[in-house]
Amino acid sequence: MNKELFRIENLVKRYNITVLNQLNLTVLENDYISIIGKSGSGKSTLMHILGLMDSYDEGSIFFHGQPLNPNSDHASIRAQSIGFIFQSYNLIPHLSAEKNIVLPAVFSNLDYDHKRMKALYQRLNIEHLLDTDVSVLSGGEKQRVAICRALLFNPPLILADEPTGNLDADNEELIFKLFKELHQEKKTIIVITHNQERAKEAVKHYVLEGGKLHAKTTL
Ligand SMILES: Nc1ncnc2c1ncn2[C@@H]1O[C@H](COP(=O)(O)OP(=O)(O)OP(=O)(O)O)[C@@H](O)[C@H]1O
Ligand SMILES: [Mg+2]
16 A cells, blocks of 8 residues: 555634535545535635645644644745646746746755756647746646646645646646656646546545545546
């Protein structure tokens, strides 16, 4: 059995309402998990907490079996171990594609594997866009750039929150093909999608409902 990467126990997140209510999830190394759920059910909230980008009200998170202090920032785990892909790209406008991609290295003062990134530019077909201001790119091009940025430090865990929600069929195909390959390369992937057919490409399936994750054997 693969080793545990992340474990969430009895997670509670409240805004005005309780969005996540005693939620539990164990993520093993090399899992490929899809999460579906109605709009407003808390999928993005859960992803932001898993991505160590948001606080929570109750519960515990374990990373490689070690409890994470809810009051610490965890910036280095976030930078090196988690690649986050947003539905709305979150690129910095008026910077070139390449500058956007390498920005995490500038901020963290960490180096990355330049050869690996060059291969990734090819794989995602963005070599010809590297010098272009991201503001003028199409949605699919922006997302391909954003995925390169997410993979800069070769993170073992990739979190994707409706990564193809705004994209055409060709870009969707390219991105889910990449996820399949990354999974074969032993990465761990968690993807939120409204698309049942894409959700089926994952190996484990959950529905978020009533503040909890429910495992589904069939979708
Ligand atoms: N910062 C916030 N402040 C207050 N309420 C929030 C905040 N972020 C999310 N919520 C509320 O929490 C609930 C869950 O939101 P979330 O964005 O996680 O849903 P979702 O499942 O990702 O929906 P969608 O499929 O539309 O993206 C919603 O009712 C939302 O209004
Ligand atoms: Mg969402």
